[in-house]
Amino acid sequence: MRHRKVSRRLGRDTEHHWAIMRNQVRDLLKHGKVVTTIAKAKELRRVAEKMITLAKKGDLAARRRALSFINDKEVVRKLFKDLREKFLDRSGGYTRIIKIGPRQGDASMMVLVELVEEKVSAKSGKKKGERLKKVLEFIEKKKKQYGVKPQEEKSTVEKTTQEDSSVEGAQEIQA
Incomplete structure (x- = not known):
């Protein structure tokens, strides 16, 4: 039984994991x-966010703990210098997981794990429309980045009905 076991084994022994x-x-x-x-x-997100939290502490003990896990001085230097400043205002959620589809060989679901780029902002001060617009822009950007084809524009029938209704509205205003 796996009571009180936190991490995933991933089908490997502990050292390989x-x-x-x-x-x-x-x-x-x-x-x-x-x-x-x-x-x-999912396991990577758990461990990476702990490393970023260590970087936010910024003291020598945290740097040594990160270096004992990562084993690359350049990456630890980047973590404690650049990434620390980037995530200092954020209280968690430093990574994002985006599904990109099944792998060709064994149909295993592949995902993209990336560091979050946006700054944290208070949601209460923004209007709902502005937040929705920002989310839609982000989705379109990711679709273009990963080659997802955009949806086609409205059909010509829908366009003409919209134009007709706008012409009728203009005529009513003039009358």
Whole structure:
């Protein structure tokens, strides 16, 4: 039984599991994004967010703990210098998981794990329409980035009915 066991084993022994996590956390922090399977991504998110939280502490003990896990001085330097400043205002949720479809060989669901770029802003001050517009722009940007074809425009029948209704409205105003 797996009572009180936190991490996923991923079908490997403990040393291999932690080697995979070290490599993926290092690559995520180095490149900003990683493509992997969904199970590995969920485990990667858990470990990477702990490393970013260590960087936010910023003291020597935290730097040594991060260096003992990541084993790459350049990545730890980037984590404690650049990424720390980027995520200092954010209280969590430093990564994002985006599904990109099944893998060709074994149909395993592949996902993109990336570091969040946006700044945290208070939602109460913004209007609902502005938030919706920002979300729609983000979705369109990701679709273009990953080659998803945009939806076609309205049919000509719908366009002509809209034009006719606007002409009738203009005539009523003039009368």
